[in-house]
Amino acid sequence: MAVKDVLVVKELQKQLGHKQILKNISFQAVTGDLLVITGPNGAGKTTLLRILAGLLPKSGGEVLWNGAELALDHGRVGYISHQPMLYANLTVQENLRFFGEMYGTMGAERVQELLELVGLWLYRLEMVSVLSRGMQQRLAIARALMADPTLILYDEPFTSLDADGREILRQVFEQHRDRSIQLAITHEPQHFAGLTYRHLGLDGGRVVERGYTHA
Amino acid sequence: MPKFWRKVFLIYLKDLKDEFRTTDHLLSTLVFGTMLVFVFSFALQLVEIGTAQVFPAVLWVSIFFMAILALQRSFAKEQDNGALDALLLASGDRSILFYAKFLFSLTVLLLLEVVVVPLLWIFIDVAGAKANLWFFLGAVFLGSWGLAAVGTLLNGITVQLPGARLLFPILLFPILIPLLLGAILCTQGALVGEIKAVSGWMYLLVIYDLLFTILPLLLFDYVLEG
Numbered sequence: 555m556a557v558k559d560v561l562v563v564k565e566l567q568k569q570l571g572h573k574q575i576l577k578n579i580s581f582q583a584v585t586g587d588l589l590v591i592t593g594p595n596g597a598g599k600t601t602l603l604r605i606l607a608g609l610l611p612k613s614g615g616e617v618l619w620n621g622a623e624l625a626l627d628h629g630r631v632g633y634i635s636h637q638p639m640l641y642a643n644l645t646v647q648e649n650l651r652f653f654g655e656m657y658g659t660m661g662a663e664r665v666q667e668l669l670e671l672v673g674l675w676l677y678r679l680e681m682v683s684v685l686s687r688g689m690q691q692r693l694a695i696a697r698a699l700m701a702d703p704t705l706i707l708y709d710e711p712f713t714s715l716d717a718d719g720r721e722i723l724r725q726v727f728e729q730h731r732d733r734s735i736q737l738a739i740t741h742e743p744q745h746f747a748g749l750t751y752r753h754l755g756l757d758g759g760r761v762v763e764r765g766y767t768h769a
Numbered sequence: 770m771p772k773f774w775r776k777v778f779l780i781y782l783k784d785l786k787d788e789f790r791t792t793d794h795l796l797s798t799l800v801f802g803t804m805l806v807f808v809f810s811f812a813l814q815l816v817e818i819g820t821a822q823v824f825p826a827v828l829w830v831s832i833f834f835m836a837i838l839a840l841q842r843s844f845a846k847e848q849d850n851g852a853l854d855a856l857l858l859a860s861g862d863r864s865i866l867f868y869a870k871f872l873f874s875l876t877v878l879l880l881l882e883v884v885v886v887p888l889l890w891i892f893i894d895v896a897g898a899k900a901n902l903w904f905f906l907g908a909v910f911l912g913s914w915g916l917a918a919v920g921t922l923l924n925g926i927t928v929q930l931p932g933a934r935l936l937f938p939i940l941l942f943p944i945l946i947p948l949l950l951g952a953i954l955c956t957q958g959a960l961v962g963e964i965k966a967v968s969g970w971m972y973l974l975v976i977y978d979l980l981f982t983i984l985p986l987l988l989f990d991y992v993l994e995g
Binding site for chain 1: 772776779780783786787790791846849851852854855856858859860
């Protein structure tokens with residue numbers, strides 16, 4: 555059996571100016587976990603995800619990846635935001651190739667595999683600027699998976715996706731269970747219906763609810 | 770090629786491809802530079818002044834204004850669609866971004882200068898009989914190197930701040946004063962063929978450039994945090 559990665563978040567705090575965004579957030583996750591984080595606007599969800607991605611420094615507490623302090627270069631992080639995080643003047647294929655080369659996971663087969671997964675293979679030569687928002691979001695999913703990630707962070711991943719796109723994303727959740735820890739922020743937990751996941755409710759920077767939903 | 774420089778090169782190539790696919794920004798900066806050349810040349814025809822004395826200042830004022838427009842672009846394009854975050858995650862080391870953006874900015878600046886400097890030379894009608902061309906090109910290159918290095922560093926600092934477009938030139942100018950002073954004096958020395966008198970300034974340009982090329986290796990991790 556493959557070795558499981560462990561993410562430990564202990565008493566995590568984040569202060570921006572005078573405002574305490576995160577107040578002693580603690581949880582653990584291991585490979586195979588899908589953790590769905592909900593909460594009202596301003597609860598600190600995106601801040602939490604950005605700290606876990608290594609994009610934002612924490613103010614206190616610990617974030618441990620396999621026992622070591624987490625940093626930007628701790629491993630392969632796939633990050634899907636409500637923004638597509640793509641280059642509008644590059645083609646669909648060029649975007650994936652660029653990120654593939656950056657991650658060192660470059661391969662024409664891998665690009666084709668991911669574009670077929672998200673239903674964009676036929677659009678591979680199109681500029682990202684001419685794609686619809688939903689198609690850009692599909693490409694953003696492929697871009698994040700190009701990293702072959704061990705930690706996948708989804709910030710409102712269902713944004714702009716149509717029914718097919720939502721189904722593709724649900725497949726991604728299932729397919730990456732055996733190799734990744736997955737954390738997803740959502741305002742629409744109904745999209746996770748039928749999936750096994752743990753639930754973390756945030757409000758005012760604190761964990762106010764924990765749960766477990768079995769498919 | 771070590772992983773670090775391979776990533777620098779990949780981002781650099783991506784930026785060039787992106788820039789040349791939509792040349793509107795490059796062209797608008799070039800048009801601006803050309804307009805400056807015409808304005809200066811018309812204005813200088815109205816006064817009796819030696820061109821070798823005035824050319825260096827006019828040259829570096831033109832390069833400085835073009836640089837402000839050109840350098841802001843390097844990080845701004847990463848802000849579109851939030852690509853900066855994806856790039857940070859993929860690069861792992863933030864200083865990779867500095868070196869890629871620095872090389873990109875230097876390339877763009879040199880390309881603009883290839884057009885603007887000869888135009889300025891012709892229109893101001895520089896008497897270059899005694900000019901030391903290699904020293905002149907060295908001064909332009911080292912000045913541009915420093916502009917690109919400081920510009921990239923400050924661009925990285927300001928890009929995520931509100932009012933970045935205003936802050937950038939305000940912060941840029943005071944830091945560039947020694948560089949601009951050195952570049953102007955070296956250019957003047959090159960034009961009149963008195964390079965020994967200004968060789969000290971040339972060394973200053975080299976030290977300045979090295980400082981602002983190496984410093985971000987230590988600083989850039991903190992620059993893009995936030």
